[in-house]
Amino acid sequence: MADDKIIDGKLIAETMKKEIAAEVAEMIDKGIGAPHLAAVLVGDDEASLTYVTSKEKACHKVGMISSVYKLSSNATEEEVLNIIDFLNKDDEIDGYIVQLPLPEHINETKVIQSINPNKDVDGFTLCNIGLMQLGEPCYHPATPFGIKELLKRSGVEIAGKHVVVIGRSNIVGTPISVMLSRKGTDATVTICHSKTQNLKELTVQADILIVAVGQVEFVKADMVKEGAVVIDVGIHRIKDNSEKGYHIVGDVDFKEVYKKASKITPVPGGVGPMTIVSLLYNTLKAAKSNKK
Numbered sequence: 001m002a003d004d005k006i007i008d009g010k011l012i013a014e015t016m017k018k019e020i021a022a023e024v025a026e027m028i029d030k031g032i033g034a035p036h037l038a039a040v041l042v043g044d045d046e047a048s049l050t051y052v053t054s055k056e057k058a059c060h061k062v063g064m065i066s067s068v069y070k071l072s073s074n075a076t077e078e079e080v081l082n083i084i085d086f087l088n089k090d091d092e093i094d095g096y097i098v099q100l101p102l103p104e105h106i107n108e109t110k111v112i113q114s115i116n117p118n119k120d121v122d123g124f125t126l127c128n129i130g131l132m133q134l135g136e137p138c139y140h141p142a143t144p145f146g147i148k149e150l151l152k153r154s155g156v157e158i159a160g161k162h163v164v165v166i167g168r169s170n171i172v173g174t175p176i177s178v179m180l181s182r183k184g185t186d187a188t189v190t191i192c193h194s195k196t197q198n199l200k201e202l203t204v205q206a207d208i209l210i211v212a213v214g215q216v217e218f219v220k221a222d223m224v225k226e227g228a229v230v231i232d233v234g235i236h237r238i239k240d241n242s243e244k245g246y247h248i249v250g251d252v253d254f255k256e257v258y259k260k261a262s263k264i265t266p267v268p269g270g271v272g273p274m275t276i277v278s279l280l281y282n283t284l285k286a287a288k289s290n291k292k
């Protein structure tokens with residue numbers, strides 16, 4: 001029997017993929033064409049290559065077109081910017097991402113801010129960040145968008161609740177804090193970071209605790225209020241003697257915190273699967289507006 005304490009990100013992501021695939025099929029049937037997501041990959045960082053490959057696979061699964069623009073690690077900034085310019089102008093491409101990190105000699109900010117905001121399906125340009133801040137329609141970054149969907153689709157009430165976010169990164173902590181506090185979502189949000197004092201005094205007040213701290217099993221049971229909803233964003237590979245040679249844990253001590261939480265995301269299988277599906281969602285949205 002399903003454990004209804006567990007927020008099953010894998011299952012929710014599969015449901016969203018089916019919804020997206022149905023819309024893509026309809027676009028193809030109507031002769032509009034399939035959404036097209038491109039990725040720019042500079043260098044041979046193994047993790048980046050893995051991410052880009054899994055994004056490609058996910059695209060194909062829902063019937064989208066994907067293409068990857070690969071550049072060697074000694075590509076110049078100008079070469080990268082030329083590709084960005086090409087992608088901005090090419091009507092065939094609905095949305096694209098630049099896989100980070102870029103090699104050190106390339107100015108990441110300059111590259112990201114050169115992306116056409118209408119194709120910025122990662123939601124990293126100043127335009128999309130500004131629109132998000134204003135609560136206007138825009139592309140939300142994938143991981144926070146995925147977290148919001150997890151909460152909504154698990155029936156977690158957000159309006160009026162106290163959300164405590166641990167972490168203020170530009171890709172997770174800060175955007176999720178903004179998104180949940182806007183009109184329409186209406187949470188009261190406290191954002192904590194490395195300089196926060198008396199962290200525990202704040203986390204025990206959380207109705208919803210979102211943890212994006214990047215430290216292995218950082219949140220223990222005594223930091224959590226009885227009945228809280230706990231969202232664990234962390235991903236850490238721990239070496240072991242298993243066949244795979246590792247297992248994955250999060251930023252929350254799941255075993256301890258599970259007992260106190262009313263709902264909790266597992267790692268793996270919680271927030272992780274939602275990130276790629278959120279990128280697909282943004283690509284579909286871009287294609288709908290581009291192919292009108």
Ligand code: NAD
Pocket residue numbers: 143166167168169170171172173192193194195196199212213214215233234235236251271272275
């Ligand atoms: P980051 O390292 O950029 O940010 C960590 C944040 O934690 C910082 O804002 C810092 O101020 C805060 N912090 C550090 N020590 C603290 C302390 N003692 N008390 C309170 N706050 C403290 O991390 P990130 O990029 O936001 O990622 C966080 C985690 O989520 C990582 O494990 C990362 O691998 C994972 N992640 C997962 C996904 C996904 O798809 N599931 C996506 C992005 C990141």
